[in-house]
Amino acid sequence: MADNDSEHLGQLLDSYPAAITDFFGSGGFCIYKTGPAWPVAPPNAQKLIRAARPYNNPEKAPIWTQVLKSIAAFLDSLEVEVQLTAIDPLAYANVGEAKLFCNFVVVISVNPHTLAYQDAVAAAPGVLAILENAGFYDAQVAFVEALYRRRQVKFMGFNPNFELEGIANLRKPFTPSLGVSIALHDKPHYEGTGSVFVRLSSDPSDKRIFLLTCAHVAHPPPEFENRVYSRKNPSQPRENVILLGDKTYKESVDDIMKMIGEETMSISTWEASLGRLPAQADDEPAGLTGRRQELTNLIAIAKMKITAADELHTAVTKYYTFPDCRNLGFVFYCAEIGVGKDGYMYDWALIELDVDKLEAGSFLGNKLYVGGNKTELDWENYMFPQLHDHHDFHVPEDLLLQLKDYVRESEFRDPQNHDIYDQKTLLAVKNGRTSGTTYGRVNGLESLTREYHNDGLKVDAFEIIVLGYDTKRGKNMRFSEAGDSGAMVVDRLGRLIGQLTGGGGPTDATDKSYITPYFKLKLQIEAVFKEFHLLPPRHGV
Template identity: 25%
Template sequence: MTLRLQDYRLIFRTSERPWDKPTGPEAYRGLKQLRPVYGHQLNDLWDTIGPQVVDLLDQHRILFSSVDVVRFSSATDKGGVISPVVLWIGVLPDSLGGEDAPSHSIHDVDVEFRPELYAPVSDLDATKNVIDPLTTSLGLPISNAKTPQYQGTLGFYFAEGGESEDILAVTARYVLFPRDEVNSDYTYTNDRKLRKDVLLMGTKAWDDYIESVQVEIGNLGITAEIHEGSIEKLRPKAEGTNASARKAQRDLEETEELLRKTRKAMDELEELYMTTKRDWSKPIQRVIGHTVRSPPISVDTPPHGFIKDFAIIKLDKDRFKSVEGPMNVLDLGPEIDGAKFTRMMFPRIDTQPGFKYPSNRLLPLAGIISEEHFRRPNTLDVDNEACLFVVKRGLTTKTTIGRATGIFSYVREYFPNETTQTSKEWAILPCDNESGAFSKGGDSGAVIVDRIGRFGGLLTGGAGRTPSSDITYATPFFWLWSLIKIMYPNAHLYPVIK
């Protein structure tokens, strides 16, 4: 058989059935359902061929996460149409090309692969404005698989440590637990009925993502038409040797290059649209883990009186194979360019000790803001006032910068039964009069860090309870991490995917 391997897309194909590449933003292959394989010659030969496939992948230095033998049935074709046998191999992104595909002597087997999250992309990538919800950097949009209408943000990753190789993540409890659910301790015990699968992108987040790609393609189409019109006008002006013609020739060359780049970007976005629509559109395809622990929400929790509101997720590591290096990095996003970010976070020239905006936009997170630094920051703003600038990236407002307060707030909630609850929380204010709210609904669960990447808090209030707020509330990280360490004594904040 001749095998065909892909990282996120199918890059080599051996099926005898013809396949024409779909075109246009609405063209993508139909969704499929998995089926087992019985009665095939591969059933008898697999004990021999399977190890050979693994060895061959190793020889080609192809980093794979799984090798499965399956069939697919079309979700739309009638009559139970079943595909040929498919050798389904999960590989890391960009780890191979079509020329790397190995071969064997069985001819009725196709090869396909499970999708993995993308690595963050650079400012030069055509997909930079839309791909963020599908990358591994912090700020992933998530929801409970059973209640995808309620959405929030994944806060941060940590390793369980010790003998465990599990990678875990943290968000606010009420992102994954409906408000009408009993507020009790939750520990997953391998009971599928009680399992709380975690989706990458709830219903609205997925719809917004698909729309954003379509809009981006449409915008580029308009830009291409404008360039084409300019080229048509420049060509007659570029004829000749005088100064005006030479300038027109330069303008023509530049515009033709812009048109080439625009068309290339459209192709890349159309490919992203087709691939993600095929591989991620069903909720079951977007499950990235499941909740394993969550204490009940409590307010005025001893000894500090903070609100306790968090849930721990065990991640499906196969979905995160594209991570290279530490996982806890904050993508500062395309919304705030590097120069503006530096000016906002370091408004005084004399308070930029060695800081350089990361060229890849990824701010590595390390260290925890101490309680003393919460109360008495050693940095000043332009008015010579003490100030602790912080940043977060969430589902709704993306990257925002705010000013943390030095005095913890008290938040009171009143209920219809005339009871109340009061909690002490860390408050984050807008950065200035033009920056807008620090958070809105859907940002709940995001991690908040200071300007050098120290963990500050987990966003739990002000976002998700109201559409927007002048003040955002968070649980201080120095206390939250101490609670997690009680649950997982060997836990650390520097997980890596092996």
Template identity: 35%
Template structure:
């Protein structure tokens, strides 16, 4: 930290509160406010999306010119995110910051200052003044981490415990031969109307974790690329969740029975609660027995085979990172198969869901809580709507609220940005530069929108429109400050080059 703060005094405070809390290498413009005094706490800040900025229509060209400038100055940059910043829960005090990630320990404050001045001059040549430039240490990562699938019964006393073993999106997946490289299934597709084949969409880097060659895996023998539901982490976490619930019910039973013995007036109520906990414990034990009997063997969790996984690359500016898994239909109960529905988490009540996804009362005319906690995916969010959303935040500002369910972080809510981010990934002697749709955490209280293991998760708007698929994220530690996705309209275009009649299940 010393190397940053010698030249830039607010290194530890500017971005405090974001999930990874990166140090600020340097920021142009006026110093942001800080609390003073020996015992003063740092101000908690949140990154916010930017919409309808005068620079928005020019941003694709400016962004490319900016990363070319960084390359010319030999800056090992990893991401460029056009964002606003606010104190937690408040209106933004910084309307637009170009938040530039650089590889750790690759850039000093003085060099960052010099490059920021050049970037400011570049912006001025397009007629834009007063836009701040901020550098932070950050890396972009691609997020990896035979009985039938269980049905999702509703109402279910433990939907969050049962969900990982059902085909409800996002389905945790991995290659059978590499169960520790894990990801998430995005959407179910069909190759054409009359086909019985069901495909599961995910990221190519999830199902080809160790190499990225120019060969499509569909040309290889399919038997060598079996895909399982629940890799190592996914299975262990799901089983532990059941065990924790059993332990919780045991503690509840003991507590209610003890209170029933001490309080004569409430004895009957305590016995009812104890009986309910005993019933919950029996159901949790039954689920645990089913899982440990039929799901422990990795071979029993095979659900399909990789049908097509193009090499990860950049086409049309966006990351092309998709794969299709042909599912084994006999592993699914098709009579109860719900298709493209995303679990939005029982922990969020209808009132809480409305407060988060429809925070402005003027914007709730069409609000309905997802039936059985499942949000139906339908339609595709077009590029124009991403840039000009119609949702309203609490203060009446335009915004796009989104939701996803993934292996690593479960159900999370976020805010989509209005201008694309640029990312740079370095691998040996090669580098890949791409445009990405960026999603920010809903607020500093909710934590990151995604993490390693969430790659492949489909991101929906609050009403179920399909925004895109998570391919990675950026942060300076194990936490993710910005999640990146490829827009679904682009993914569908690429899929239809190989499968012309492919459509949603």
């Protein structure tokens, strides 16, 4: 920590001793919080790790966005500038515990080093008054230091059932399967994720396929003016989009070599163990025979994995090394990033795919791979953790979840899933470029986010948080990381929840990710493309 950061933290602690502990492991430093003190660990014990939990209030949902606007307007009216970055309605517990210690807190995030303790104390009563006037009588208010930021960061077929364990996850980045990693050909250091495959026409003769992503992925703001772009005719130059930007391509190739090295080391260990066993005898103990066979099988499987990984490495370095070889399609339409009339942030673009590069019969379409860094057992434990909530229980075949339909607004407000603590929530899953498959829980009310432009303009927008899924093992899992922008968040039935647009927090350790709900985004896209719809299952390429 830099000297000025250490000095700043010292000042926070002098004014508010719970500056670190209030949101430890889940958010930034707390400047001030109203209400009763939150529990802390005994002296010399490990700090309690906080976990943000969804807050659902179906009765108040219709008025909540107006409450958010009122809070933002009040903060903007103060003599002291409040550099607001987000307003989040949340509940809190300690990681690994079902019981909430705070049923409802409005967390007001501000740019670090910009709000003094005494100014936060002075502002809090006004926020509480707004909440109480709206009928939120049990609310607490917290001012924390946290940023809001938008996340940047013929092809192979993909069938995980045909691969040895571990090989499927190595192959996936080089395939056009959902969670696909993309970048502009001419700006390959700006990377993001494609969300779903769509069509823009109901005409069966129109074979075009489009990939939905974020506008800030298709046209990164540092490089492009924020305006509507449309490629209206073939004579316009193509803005090519490639599979895998520079960083992800290198990391994916390195992962193959890493696996080969690890399996080679394992073979050496197992061969040494096998060499220390006595010569096989007819009357040897069954356990000894079993151990010899176990080691022999482990060595044989590891050698097959090395062969498969080596073949994959040869293919990707031969056919995918240069960006031109990874052309996936081109930017067809890029919307202006901005706030709609309904107050929600919209940030979307469409990539038209080069359909002739998709391998007929092996293109998965809208099947989301929810494996890789997650297993069938993880799916059951986190997406269907309660026996009484198994009415729609299933494990996707080969962990490929077919996407269909979308979650309506009413289910955001009054969710029906049950999490590991048997709390009602909307459970979510996504596969992103950086963090792969992750599980989360969707908040029941909107957040207000604020971005600051270089010209001094402040932009407020409504978005919805997906919270990292803290576990009974005491680990607070991040739902997304930089480079996951554009990924589609879905429920356990494969229904679309929303498109990942950004994340909030002081570091990459944040457990809050922001989405534009699909029930809103769909209407925006349909206003431009009336026949917009998801690519249906079992289509032809």
